Amino acid sequence: MTELSAHLPQFQHGQLTENFPDNHLSSTNESSERRRRDNSERRRNDNPESETNGQPQNNIQQVVEQDEEEDEELTLKYGAKHVIMLFVPVTLCMVVVVATIKSVSFYTRKDGQLIYTPFTEETETVGQRALNSILNAAIMISVIIVMTILLVVLYKYRCYKVIHGWLIISSLLLLFFFSFIYLGEVFKTYNVAMDYITLALMIWNFGVVGMICIHWKGPLRLQQAYLIMISALMALVFIKYLPEWTAWLILAVISVYDLVAVLCPKGPLRMLVETAQERNETLFPALIYSSTMVWLVNMAEEDPEAQRKASKNSTYDKQANRAPNEDAEADDGGFSQEWQQQRDSRIGPIESTPESRAAVQALPSNSQTSEDPEERGVKLGLGDFIFYSVLVGKASATASGDWNTTLACFVAILIGLCLTLLLLAIFKKALPALPISITFGLVFYFATDNLVQPFMDQLAFHQFYI
Amino acid sequence: MARARQGHQGPVLVPAGRDKAPGTGIALEQHWAFFWLVSLLLSSLIWFIAVKASDPNDEPLQKGLLIFGVMFSVLLQEAFRFLYYKLLRKAIEGLVALSEDGCSPISIQQMAYVAGVGFGLMSGAFSMINLLADALGPGTVGIHGDSQLYFLTSAFMTMVLIFLHTFWGILFFHGCENRRWWEIMAVVVMHLAVSGSTFCNPLYVGSLVPSYLLMAVAATWAYLLSGGSAQNVRRFLLCSQSGASPQPGS
Numbered sequence: 001m002t003e004l005s006a007h008l009p010q011f012q013h014g015q016l017t018e019n020f021p022d023n024h025l026s027s028t029n030e031s032s033e034r035r036r037r038d039n040s041e042r043r044r045n046d047n048p049e050s051e052t053n054g055q056p057q058n059n060i061q062q063v064v065e066q067d068e069e070e071d072e073e074l075t076l077k078y079g080a081k082h083v084i085m086l087f088v089p090v091t092l093c094m095v096v097v098v099a100t101i102k103s104v105s106f107y108t109r110k111d112g113q114l115i116y117t118p119f120t121e122e123t124e125t126v127g128q129r130a131l132n133s134i135l136n137a138a139i140m141i142s143v144i145i146v147m148t149i150l151l152v153v154l155y156k157y158r159c160y161k162v163i164h165g166w167l168i169i170s171s172l173l174l175l176f177f178f179s180f181i182y183l184g185e186v187f188k189t190y191n192v193a194m195d196y197i198t199l200a201l202m203i204w205n206f207g208v209v210g211m212i213c214i215h216w217k218g219p220l221r222l223q224q225a226y227l228i229m230i231s232a233l234m235a236l237v238f239i240k241y242l243p244e245w246t247a248w249l250i251l252a253v254i255s256v257y258d259l260v261a262v263l264c265p266k267g268p269l270r271m272l273v274e275t276a277q278e279r280n281e282t283l284f285p286a287l288i289y290s291s292t293m294v295w296l297v298n299m300a301e302e303d304p305e306a307q308r309k310a311s312k313n314s315t316y317d318k319q320a321n322r323a324p325n326e327d328a329e330a331d332d333g334g335f336s337q338e339w340q341q342q343r344d345s346r347i348g349p350i351e352s353t354p355e356s357r358a359a360v361q362a363l364p365s366n367s368q369t370s371e372d373p374e375e376r377g378v379k380l381g382l383g384d385f386i387f388y389s390v391l392v393g394k395a396s397a398t399a400s401g402d403w404n405t406t407l408a409c410f411v412a413i414l415i416g417l418c419l420t421l422l423l424l425a426i427f428k429k430a431l432p433a434l435p436i437s438i439t440f441g442l443v444f445y446f447a448t449d450n451l452v453q454p455f456m457d458q459l460a461f462h463q464f465y466i
Numbered sequence: 467m468a469r470a471r472q473g474h475q476g477p478v479l480v481p482a483g484r485d486k487a488p489g490t491g492i493a494l495e496q497h498w499a500f501f502w503l504v505s506l507l508l509s510s511l512i513w514f515i516a517v518k519a520s521d522p523n524d525e526p527l528q529k530g531l532l533i534f535g536v537m538f539s540v541l542l543q544e545a546f547r548f549l550y551y552k553l554l555r556k557a558i559e560g561l562v563a564l565s566e567d568g569c570s571p572i573s574i575q576q577m578a579y580v581a582g583v584g585f586g587l588m589s590g591a592f593s594m595i596n597l598l599a600d601a602l603g604p605g606t607v608g609i610h611g612d613s614q615l616y617f618l619t620s621a622f623m624t625m626v627l628i629f630l631h632t633f634w635g636i637l638f639f640h641g642c643e644n645r646r647w648w649e650i651m652a653v654v655v656m657h658l659a660v661s662g663s664t665f666c667n668p669l670y671v672g673s674l675v676p677s678y679l680l681m682a683v684a685a686t687w688a689y690l691l692s693g694g695s696a697q698n699v700r701r702f703l704l705c706s707q708s709g710a711s712p713q714p715g716s
Contacts, residue, residue, distance in 0.1 A: 404595065412503075451507065454510075463664065465623055465627055465664040
């Protein structure tokens with residue numbers, strides 16, 4: 001279907017043991033595309049006489065231009081809303097990370113390093129330290145690149161079960177193991193006595209509800225909360241196990257990689273997105289933060305099961321389940337028995353079959369899509385959350401300017417996000433969310449820590465105010 | 467077409483309900499904070515270079531350099547305020563051109579207010595947040611003979627600065643809109659005066675009292691510029707006493 005092919009929902013890649021998905025930003029503009037087409041169709045239907053003027057092309061062009069302008073003003077008007085919809089979760093994630101870093105000393109204690117960063121930074125000379133951190137960053141980035149390519153290959157060859165299993169194992173690790181460690185450290189910090197039975201019950205409930213919310217269905221707010229929590233947990237792991245210079249280098253290199261992978265024609269993530277577009281599927285909802293539910297209204301004619309699950313379930317789930325329990329007779333188009341009885345009693349018996357539904361779909365729609373413009377949401381990959389939080393968390397953990405540096409990085413990241421959303425509204429295609437924010441964040445971290453902090457220190461000492 | 471009409475709302479406090487893009491204000495406060503931060507960055511860069519180029523053991527020189535740094539920072543902040551005003555004008559013109567009825571979703575007065583609040587909050591946060599963090603920890607204020615009122619006076623000073631930034635935002639933008647350069651100069655001079663008065667800390671009467679007086683002046687000025695009057699205040703107080711909801715603007 002050409003309607004949905006013009007816009008890409010979202011994409012990212014996930015990895016096996018250490019879950020660092022690299023993620024990107026896109027807006028669900030499918031409805032705007034549909035609306036535009038509906039408007040132009042309707043105008044053409046309503047103005048048959050304009051065709052006889054002898055200038056049909058101009059009219060159609062005008063119609064298209066008008067639609068584009070209307071579309072643009074709608075986009076800009078609701079652009080501010082999208083900004084807020086993303087500010088809140090990003091801020092929450094950063095607040096959780098900074099609060100944990102400041103209170104729980106476990107995450108600032110040096111307890112070894114990951115196997116991906118084998119070289120130590122406790123060296124005698126600065127040159128050796130620099131070299132080691134460059135090597136560490138190189139190894140980490142190569143691991144990420146290999147994992148991304150692996151994911152793209154798996155996706156291309158339709159090994160959905162492998163990908164799904166991979167994602168489930170990663171979420172299991174995060175939701176059970178990492179949150180267990182986190183809870184343990186929080187209890188140690190506040191000296192709370194806790195027995196294992198209560199702990200087991202808490203972790204079990206937390207984990208199972210998390211798995212259900214993220215991989216299947218759940219209230220939107222709960223799902224968003226869980227995604228924020230697992231991003232924060234992942235960011236805390238990175239902050240703990242990445243040595244300082246390595247962390248900054250990795251942040252810098254990964255934003256360059258993000259830029260390349262998303263925008264270059266042969267970039268793995270771009271290929272992933274294009275493949276998903278060709279197959280008309282949504283990608284890996286478990287690793288994307290979405291600000292609204294996506295109602296798959298237009299999927300009715302090809303996939304009736306999708307209408308019933310009005311959330312962003314991944315298509316391969318349905319394809320896997322469809323074979324054993326779907327029947328042509330059982331296909332009632334998503335209407336429940338009671339609803340059908342009510343409808344029959346009111347307007348007489350109507351048979352809703354796939355053919356009749358397809359016929360209805362084929363009619364030109366005379367009304368605006370019922371979808372509220374406010375339901376158009378923005379999607380941000382969880383990897384973006386993670387790396388933003390790593391930056392701010394590292395700033396609060398290691399900066400000498402302390403809170404000033406943290407605040408400066410926080411503002412810089414949010415401004416970068418704002419700019420990225422603006423670009424998204426202009427270009428209307430998936431964009432990397434990391435480069436601008438991370439660049440601003442890094443610049444402000446180093447500048448504030450080395451330049452502003454001594455200045456503010458002196459001002460505070462003399463109690464001067466600027 | 468409705469686009470030809472200019473939607474200029476006069477000097478009236480626009481009720482919040484007319485704001486078509488309710489999130490715009492909040493989203494834009496971040497922009498202000500960012501601009502304040504950039505101005506601080508540049509001024510600390512200059513100060514840092516000056517300090518590195520000079521003798522670190524010369525106390526009066528260091529203090530002199532700090533004073534110079536403060537003045538430079540104040541001028542830079544006002545320059546960035548002006549810069550952002552220019553940027554904002556362009557943005558509002560764009561929004562007006564795109565909107566259905568020729569009105570921009572947010573008026574310049576609201577922008578001025580948001581600008582001031584953003585600047586003020588960021589400046590206040592930067593001044594106060596490290597102090598607050600230290601205030602949690604164990605310690606005694608003024609144990610080495612410094613003033614014991616340090617935290618209290620810092621809090622009051624920060625508060626007055628946040629208010630002042632808010633009012634200065636309104637005054638500044640009003641001056642820029644109506645080409646009244648003396649208003650802009652007044653804002654710059656007031657800012658320099660307030661920062662300058664802090665040089666006599668810890669003689670707090672020399673810094674807090676003038677700052678609060680200046681704040682009262684700026685508050686009344688900004689209120690009058692936004693369309694308020696003594697009648698409004700009286701009506702507001704009387705209405706709230708009689709239970710009816712107060713009417714905004716005049």
